[in-house]
Amino acid sequence: MIGKFWLKVVLTCSLLLILSSPALADTIRIAVASPFTGALAAYGDNVKAGVTLKVDKINAQGGIDGKQIRVEWMDEQCEPREAATVSSRIAQNRNIVGVVGHLCSSAHLAALPSYLRHGVPVVAPTTTAVSISEQTKDRNGKTWAFRVVYRDDYQGEFLAQYVSEILGLKNIAVFYENNDYGIGLKDAFVNKAQELGLNIVGQEAYVGGASDFTPQLTRLRGRNPDGLFISGYYPEGALIAGQAQNLGMNVTKFGADGFDNVDYITLAGSAAENTYLTVPFLADVAEGDAIEFLENFRERFGREADWMSVNAYDAAGILLQAIAEAGPDRAKIRESIASINSPENAYQGIAGSTYFNDVGDTLKPAFVKMVKDGQFVAAPVQMD
Amino acid sequence: MFEQQLINGLTLGMIYALIAVGYTMVYGVIQLINFAHGEIFMLSAFLAVTFITVFGLPIYVVIFMTMGCCALIGVMLDIFAYRPLRQSPRLAALITAIGMSIFLQNLAMIIWGSRPRPFVQEALPAFLRTPALSFGEATVSWLQLTIFGTASLLMIILFLIINKTRVGTAMRALSQNRTGAALMGINVNRVISFTFALGSSMGAVAGIMVAIYYNTLYPTMGYVAGVKAFAAAVLGGIGSVPGAMIGGIILGIAEALGAGYISSLYRDGIAYAVMIAVIIFRPSGILGKSTVEKV
Numbered sequence: 001m002i003g004k005f006w007l008k009v010v011l012t013c014s015l016l017l018i019l020s021s022p023a024l025a026d027t028i029r030i031a032v033a034s035p036f037t038g039a040l041a042a043y044g045d046n047v048k049a050g051v052t053l054k055v056d057k058i059n060a061q062g063g064i065d066g067k068q069i070r071v072e073w074m075d076e077q078c079e080p081r082e083a084a085t086v087s088s089r090i091a092q093n094r095n096i097v098g099v100v101g102h103l104c105s106s107a108h109l110a111a112l113p114s115y116l117r118h119g120v121p122v123v124a125p126t127t128t129a130v131s132i133s134e135q136t137k138d139r140n141g142k143t144w145a146f147r148v149v150y151r152d153d154y155q156g157e158f159l160a161q162y163v164s165e166i167l168g169l170k171n172i173a174v175f176y177e178n179n180d181y182g183i184g185l186k187d188a189f190v191n192k193a194q195e196l197g198l199n200i201v202g203q204e205a206y207v208g209g210a211s212d213f214t215p216q217l218t219r220l221r222g223r224n225p226d227g228l229f230i231s232g233y234y235p236e237g238a239l240i241a242g243q244a245q246n247l248g249m250n251v252t253k254f255g256a257d258g259f260d261n262v263d264y265i266t267l268a269g270s271a272a273e274n275t276y277l278t279v280p281f282l283a284d285v286a287e288g289d290a291i292e293f294l295e296n297f298r299e300r301f302g303r304e305a306d307w308m309s310v311n312a313y314d315a316a317g318i319l320l321q322a323i324a325e326a327g328p329d330r331a332k333i334r335e336s337i338a339s340i341n342s343p344e345n346a347y348q349g350i351a352g353s354t355y356f357n358d359v360g361d362t363l364k365p366a367f368v369k370m371v372k373d374g375q376f377v378a379a380p381v382q383m384d
Numbered sequence: 385m386f387e388q389q390l391i392n393g394l395t396l397g398m399i400y401a402l403i404a405v406g407y408t409m410v411y412g413v414i415q416l417i418n419f420a421h422g423e424i425f426m427l428s429a430f431l432a433v434t435f436i437t438v439f440g441l442p443i444y445v446v447i448f449m450t451m452g453c454c455a456l457i458g459v460m461l462d463i464f465a466y467r468p469l470r471q472s473p474r475l476a477a478l479i480t481a482i483g484m485s486i487f488l489q490n491l492a493m494i495i496w497g498s499r500p501r502p503f504v505q506e507a508l509p510a511f512l513r514t515p516a517l518s519f520g521e522a523t524v525s526w527l528q529l530t531i532f533g534t535a536s537l538l539m540i541i542l543f544l545i546i547n548k549t550r551v552g553t554a555m556r557a558l559s560q561n562r563t564g565a566a567l568m569g570i571n572v573n574r575v576i577s578f579t580f581a582l583g584s585s586m587g588a589v590a591g592i593m594v595a596i597y598y599n600t601l602y603p604t605m606g607y608v609a610g611v612k613a614f615a616a617a618v619l620g621g622i623g624s625v626p627g628a629m630i631g632g633i634i635l636g637i638a639e640a641l642g643a644g645y646i647s648s649l650y651r652d653g654i655a656y657a658v659m660i661a662v663i664i665f666r667p668s669g670i671l672g673k674s675t676v677e678k679v
Contacts, residue, residue: 037498178649205649211598211605214392215643215651222385222521235500235600242599246513246525247388267502267600 027070028063028328030319031090032312033101033111038077040233042261043103043308047125048073049301050312051100053293054320064324072096078103080110087111091118097328098122098319100312105129105181108145112136116144121334123319125311128152128257129180130188136360146337146360148315148349152181155256155278156188156231158366158383163227163254164196166381167276173225173251174203175216175240177232185256186231201225206236213240214247221249233258238267245271252276260306265374275371276379281307281351282367284378290350307351314349321347387522389644390637395528395597397636398535402590403613404620404628405542406583412559412623413579415474419481420461422610423488424584428454428591429503429601430496436507443507447592451585458584459577467573485610492603500602503595512596531593538586539629546625551578559623612639612655619659621672630670635659 032051034044055069063069074090076083083102090096091114099115099122102108108127115122116138124132124147136145163169172193176186182205190200201223204216217240220228228244228251230237241253254276265272283294283304293313297305318337326332338356340346346353354362368379403425410418428450435446465484469477512530515523546552554575557565566572594609595601612635620631635655642654662670 037493041498205647207649207652209604209608211594211600212392212396212639212643215389215640216648218385218388218392219644238502239598239600246527248515248523263499267500269502269505269599 026067028067028097028323029070029072029093029095030316030323031072031074031096031099031101032316033074033076033083033086033090033099033107034103035078035107036073036075038079040078040104040235042263043078043126044075046306046308047100047103047312049297049305050125050309051316053296053300053309054313054316058320064320065327067328069320074101076102076107076111078107080106083107083111084114087114087120091115091120096120097323097330098333100125100315100319102127103308104179105132105184106179108132109135109180112145119144119330119334121319121322121330121337122146123148123315123337125149125315126257126308128155128185130184131180133359133361142334143338143356143358143360144334146318146356146362148311148318148351148354148362148364149257149280150364150366151361152185152256153188154363155366156185156190157192159229159254159256159278160189160192160196160198162278162368162383163229163252163276164193164198166379166383167227167252167254169198169227169252171199171201171223171225172227172229173201173220173223175213175220175228175230175232176203176205177208177236178205179208181233181258182231186229189229189231206232206240208233208236210236211239213243217244217247217249221247225249225251227251228253230255230259234261234264235267238264238272241268241271241275257307260308260369260376262303262376265371265376270374272371272374277369278366279307279369280364280366281310282369282378285367285382286350288350293350310351314347314351314354317349318347318354385521385644387520389640391522391524391528392644393637393640394633395531395636396640397633398531399590399594399597399632400609400613400616400636401629401632402535402538402586402593403609404616404632405539405625406587407614407617408620408622408625408628409555409579409583411617412625413555413576414466414470414477414558414562416466416477417481417614417622418461418466418580418583419478419610419614420465420484420488421583421587422606422608422613423485423492424454424458424461424606425587425591425594425609426492426601426603426606427457427488428588429595429605430492430603431588432592432595433501433504433601434496436504443509446507447589450592451588454588454591455581455585458580458587462577462580467576485606489603489606496603498603500600503599503601505599508596527597531597534589534593538589542582542586542625545582551575555579608652612652615656615659619662619669621666621669623673624669624671627669627671634670 034047036044074086076086105127112135122145130153136143176182202220256278259277322333322336326336340355346355369376370379406421432450512527516526516529517524554570616631616635617628620627638658639655643651
């Protein structure tokens with residue numbers, strides 16, 4: 001009798017072990033960390049849509065080694081505080097083998113220490129802050145964090161060149177959000193602009209979530225700028241554009257990837273006209289797989305895909321390719337992603353080819369969009 | 385530029401003042417800081433947009449409907465959340481107020497979603513955005529002028545209600561001594577309900593004006609505005625209605641000038657610093673009554 005009892009105990013324990021061991025579970029779990037509620041929830045939706053399309057495609061093809069991919073959606077509201085909690089929850093859940101995220105640079109920077117300490121490979125679809133490059137390696141010099149988007153210094157310099165050479169602006173007023181993204185982008189822009197001989201008439205900071213920008217705009221208006229650079233996200237950007245119009249400032253507005261959302265036009269209305277922005281992906285120049293992706297996206301979600309969904313699709317693609325090659329093991333997945341390090345073995349995604357340097361950064365071209373008659377269209381002149 | 389900053393500050397201050405009177409009246413009557421007042425302000429913006437988009441009503445009708453609805457919400461708030469706690473320690477009611485604030489904010493997120501949305505511009509007369517006056521470099525838009533006008537008118541009406549009507553007299557009696565007022569035959573609960581209704585409808589007008597002025601509304605907009613207005617009420621002397629008006633205007637101007645001349649990052653800090661400075665020298669606020677504790 002006692003023998004039978006112990007047999008049962010051993011069987012139950014081993015069954016539990018099998019069930020809890022990630023290698024033998026019948027699903028592979030990855031996490032997607034983004035803001036799914038809060039002011040930037042619309043961005044999180046875009047990331048969710050991109051990842052969903054990729055994961056569904058792979059699952060429909062039979063998954064990886066016969067295992068279905070399961071995604072844990074982790075909401076961090078783009079708050080560094082929340083992101084730190086979310087990342088340690090992900091790191092401690094050994095069933096989660098990799099992360100696609102985060103969306104905001106500030107949140108990403110707050111989340112990275114947990115990922116590095118516990119060894120979780122993470123592919124960021126949209127984080128452009130320069131300072132992230134210094135935080136991607138663990139103590140042993142291994143890179144755990146990768147991103148599939150260009151950095152703000154590239155984007156800022158590109159924008160300075162564009163407004164100077166293509167748009168012919170001379171006197172630029174600068175508005176920036178007081179966070180990692182806003183400051184990094186602004187610094188890169190201002191340095192390059194001064195190099196190109198543009199006149200920066202003033203720099204004004206604002207706090208995310210603010211709604212009254214008239215004092216700063218009033219101050220800038222007195223210095224007669226012909227261009228207004230807004231280094232931040234679209235909710236505040238739309239308010240700044242609207243209030244500038246109310247104060248009678250008739251200037252060309254320009255921003256970066258943080259502006260790429262239809263809500264910018266909805267919120268700013270007619271003040272959105274004549275806004276230029278850099279984006280990492282432009283539907284008008286898409287080819288091959290990208291066209292198929294855009295069609296699938298339209299069919300499934302009933303709207304046009306924007307660059308965030310495209311990058312999320314590619315980021316998930318890179319992570320899942322690594323899982324397919326290395327199996328569900330965090331350290332091996334990291335090695336597999338890190339080995340994508342030259343143009344020859346680059347990952348061919350829908351936003352072009354991606355390969356990483358030593359700190360997990362990638363270099364990709366930038367495109368320019370503008371608002372015309374209440375819609376985003378490709379700017380008439382692109383720049384190489 | 386100074387004139388323009390002053391005008392911007394005055395516009396902001398008028399709005400703060402309208403919200404602040406809601407805090408101060410409720411405090412004057414039942415010594416409760418109604419933290420959910422900021423949420424009524426937020427709800428009014430959403431209700432107004434809903435009335436316009438769903439029922440297609442003109443803006444003038446919508447303003448009165450929203451005032452009515454918010455007055456009703458304010459009264460309900462009192463009946464369901466605060467009245468059961470009337471005899472409890474003041475801390476219990478205060479915590480309930482914070483709880484109601486969180487509840488209403490999340491309710492709005494469930495109903496309308498958390499994304500910011502624009503006000504329905506089509507519902508507004510087009511002339512509002514055009515400049516009405518200009519002197520030197522400064523311009524005042526019709527919208528700003530409308531905000532000054534509406535806020536001033538409402539303040540005068542409020543002043544008349546409090547000082548010239550029977551229910552106003554009852555409110556003042558209640559703020560002096562609730563038990564005494566009850567013994568004189570005043571229906572205490574009815575007067576308190578009236579106070580909530582009056583304060584909430586003022587907050588409702590402020591909510592609509594802010595949504596139009598900034599052309600944006602979101603479920604968390606009540607929090608910052610509420611805290612600022614509360615600071616304005618304290619600055620002016622909590623419990624005093626003219627004090628709340630003056631406090632709101634001072635705070636708005638301090639904020640605009642601070643952001644314009646010192647640092648836009650510390651604009652909230654500057655506004656609160658002004659409040660703290662006043663409180664240090666006049667602990668009961670500008671127009672507050674310094675009460676002597678009788679032993």
